[in-house]
Amino acid sequence: MTQTLDAAKAAAAGRSASGAAFDRVLDVVERRRAEFDEKRHVPRDVIEEFKNAGIYRASTPKQFGGDALPPAEFLRLIERIAVVDGSAGWVASFGSSLIYLAALPSQTQAELYADGPDLVFAGGLFPVRPAERVPGGHRVSGRWKFASGCLGADVLGVGIKGGEAKGGRPLTAVLRPEQVEIVENWNVIGMRGTGSHDLVVDGAVVPDEWTFVRGGEPTVDEPLYRYPSVPYAAQVLAVVGLGVARAALDHVIAQGGRASYTGAPVPAERATYRIAVGQAEAQLRSARAYFYETTEEVWATVTAGDPASARQTSSLRLASAHLAKISFEVVRAAYQLGGIAAIADGNPMERYLRDASVVPQHAFLQEGMYDGAGAVLMGVQPFPGYL
Template structure:
């Protein structure tokens, strides 16, 4: 029992992921080229439990401390942003196990190599049938698609008998990859390794037992499942961004201690370089401290009360978005310090530059979140993903 509890702990997985960083680093070029996590590395990670960190224990998950979870994401993000991105995307989707029917959760997570993927819905609809639904639509940006074995398709249910102004029902539909058409749209320069393909369903039948309502309260209790998915995504992706920023700045500092430009003194001895390193370090530490504090307060609220007040949600939303925006400036500043060599693919900072600018375009990093939080602080009705 004690050993089982130890294996469920966040510290266990923090130490375990540290032992895999060398393998992840060695595979980074292949990850980017193939646009997926290599099969052997993926098997090592799934079999070790890294894609069920937030799944309820009763379904074979580990339900670890959320702060420790983000520490794992941070460690991986400093090595490879694409792997860290997939880990966060697929683990947050794993929390859906707490919201779906128990029989469905057991079916999905009984496979030790289960990974879920999803994507934003494009004009998806589901027609009600006697024993299920017939769904059609397209879902884009399905991160980790190539290594997933289940797809979560968020779909609007069309009820032909509904003549009132009643709100349309939104359901999560669980699909197998064989049931959809794969659309390879992922010709990108940043986060290539996420393989965020699109998929299309054309009048696919989904049994009612493999669906559940979006936004319903969890069927399984626990502090993790009180946190809105939007905030788990945002804090996780902000952690990825900060990891990219930290590793970029580390590289610039290392180079400054080694490089002497032609007809100049060593970079470390140039006042402009010293000042820039100081400013970038301050920006990073401020953004990281704010995010850590916002996560800690929200997690403590969930642990102690089983609920999260709006101010904690607003604070984490702001800290997450700001961490992403500040990370862009840190990577850009580090990139500039490296000089002309930064543009070559052999230079690790080139991929980090591409990754951070891909991250900046994702919904969690949008500038509109500042507006939403600003409205909240002004006492106005806010709009956005809290």
């Protein structure tokens, strides 16, 4: 096993998420984004491009040949992909999800990464289902929703009830694709290319060592796995909205000189257009600055060897929900500035509006997060599950 891991590390040398391979990802996504919408998923050969660029080793522990990137570094990569296409950014964002797998036993992780650190994990964790206890594990059956990127995954997770032994906390059961049926039912308006289909499992036995508590105590002693994992899961999605908003705002800025259908002055000559663009630019950059400032602050804490405080964890959640909200508002303002042309199929504005509308709908990013953050700021107990 050690020899296999060493070989994988050697083969992986120098393939971090930067440089020519990442530039190629951006080019491929730009050329094929319409295909993602049509197929309702990002095809496997594109996932391979993501792997080649290091996206799916970004949260693999260094001890298994991964990069374990600082969160801000990974978030900026996802932001850049999302500028080109929101669905591709969303699927790539799950390059962060291996932080959850760090709660698996070390031997299980060694088996997972035996063929290399570039591992795609996708999960349909809700609704949490009961599972039959069997010797050494669980017999798992049920149907789970919203498994983004599942058609390109190397391993899949589903949510099961943990029982008293885990303090009532739900578990994620890790399965191989051949143990899972994917029901292709992702019929939606926005983020069509994410392939967030249902997962069905029929009586698969999952050993205890292949289950973990999401956000549970990691068995890997590296800084990334001390960073708050559930807030990080919200961050990687919120930053997709940021990328989409940046693209939408850049589009209406570039369109400032376009001729009007009615013969009216070009948009850049109208005060209302200029004011709206200026306000949107300030709003988006402000939310982005708060988002990354909070990320860097918490990262500095955990790399110094200290745990993130409750207030810091809450700040990550607040900054993410706020970024998702502001990003959607910016896209909506940009869409209105786009005028009648924005409603046409094929106009980029209609895609930006559809995709941006999905981000603040996610459970991690809804406006209830403001309630939790306000509670922490004022020293009262937030709603269950917030921290």
